[in-house]
Amino acid sequence: MKIRQSLCTGCRRREVFFFRPYSGQRLCKKCFVESVEAKVRATIAKYNMLDFNDKIAVAISGGKDSLSMLHILAKMELARPKASLTAVTIDEGIKGYRDEALEIAAAECQKLGIEHHVFSFRRLFGFTLDELAEKAWKTDEKLTTCSYCGILRRRALNVAASEVGARKIATAHTLDDEVQTVLMNVFRGDLARLAKEKPVTDDVHPKLAQKVKPFCEIPEKESALYAYVKKIEFQASPCPYSSGALRNDFREIVNSMEEKHAGTKFTIFNTLERLRPALYAVVDTSQYADCVECGEPSSGGLCKVCELLKKMR
């Protein structure tokens, strides 16, 4: 009997479509899709991310990761009638980039019958990111565009969750994002962030929604492939501000190590998970105070958002 090497190792019936180097699986399209969905469900359960009656704000950018996640969460919601999803998109105000993404995000939400709300930097902070980037040239601002965009985006997401009445925010950080962040924090020596960046944020302040990352164990490549197989439209071009980002260096490093040693990303991710209890013992997990200006949670005195906007005005 001739053995058909090209049959799926899952169903043993259909043709192989995808080889997963870190597990040795050779999967057909259907089994691949099911394996990603099963992994997301398992991740949600493992980290106790969601409750049966959660109102969840799903942060979608219009990229492959967040739209793949939205599809999977929408499917899961069907079996959980007391849970509800609302999609939220932060419009930083990046000309020639975010506009296209907004259209795609809105269209996907309509297809899935999910409410979609857009929150703009302009409305929340009075400036678009383009305007801030231009102003930064004229001040002594040392933060990179990605850094202050991150500060404002975090705040915007919290406002968004609060306005749509959600106590949880799901973001589509992939395994790759998480591992890049780990290495960046090791290279920067930032033990506090190494401790805090995790699949579920600590629920530390009544004003802050809890952030959960259902894709934290999904490799970016598989997230993209999921979108492709499910024919999800997404924005493929990268943010114009991202080209100089430190993160790109780490993406290359990690991808080249994964190429040589399949499973490296999971190893690094799991190392951090094992290390985390110990990290809490050496870092300052200080409590939040209210910002003296806006009243939002801050690490003390003026919050980072107010500090940034003050400089920019």
Add this chain to the structure above:
Amino acid sequence: MKIRQSLCTGCRRREVFFFRPYSGQRLCKKCFVESVEAKVRATIAKYNMLDFNDKIAVAISGGKDSLSMLHILAKMELARPKASLTAVTIDEGIKGYRDEALEIAAAECQKLGIEHHVFSFRRLFGFTLDELAEKAWKTDEKLTTCSYCGILRRRALNVAASEVGARKIATAHTLDDEVQTVLMNVFRGDLARLAKEKPVTDDVHPKLAQKVKPFCEIPEKESALYAYVKKIEFQASPCPYSSGALRNDFREIVNSMEEKHAGTKFTIFNTLERLRPALYAVVDTSQYADCVECGEPSSGGLCKVCELLKKMR
């Protein structure tokens, strides 16, 4: 008055010879040499590496790092009449490589008036590394040449220390070596090694000499420059077995990050030092048992050396 930009920031008298990017110092030859020596003395004090009456086995390979270290320790010994140094070299048996290094090492020891002893894999284990590497092709040995050379070299160093009557072994691991090791252990998820690889090994077994690393805060580049300025002869060619080593990937990664962000190596090194107390809380710091075959300290059952030699015989 015209300001001479090219004057040493240390003595403000002599011409600049070396720019140290992570500190901003521009040093003349003399101040550079003194700064390296001062750093080594400070490192020894900081980690409590040596006592005034220590008998120290200095592991020298014949390369720049170990010979620079030997010179500095020899100079320090002059002020500590109760301390004594003996140089030891492990001859793994690598044709066309170690022979040259042995001659250089012996010549430098003679110049400095330091006793020098050579310990060969052939005498200690019955095989040269060349023979083992050849045998490995014919067995199912999965370890790389560097890995089993490391296992045997560690044992050889302990035997060497014991035979010359030393309770301490000084090895010339540089800042670069230490940082590469940190990253390798993060990528491999080896928390136990992450905890244990440190400037001074825990003194856990009466049969094991304590290993100290006086160069652990000296960048490799400065170690090389020290040898150059002090006209120390050293072997410059790399080990023929090292070309495929994983360590080379990490060397490149770290050097390219240091190039972009001066001080990265120190940041990573210090991150680990801050993390170490916490690491001990999550790893198994199990005690040693005696190897059932050779009686040397082992993590239990057969020691790694006996296990390796058994396969090779």
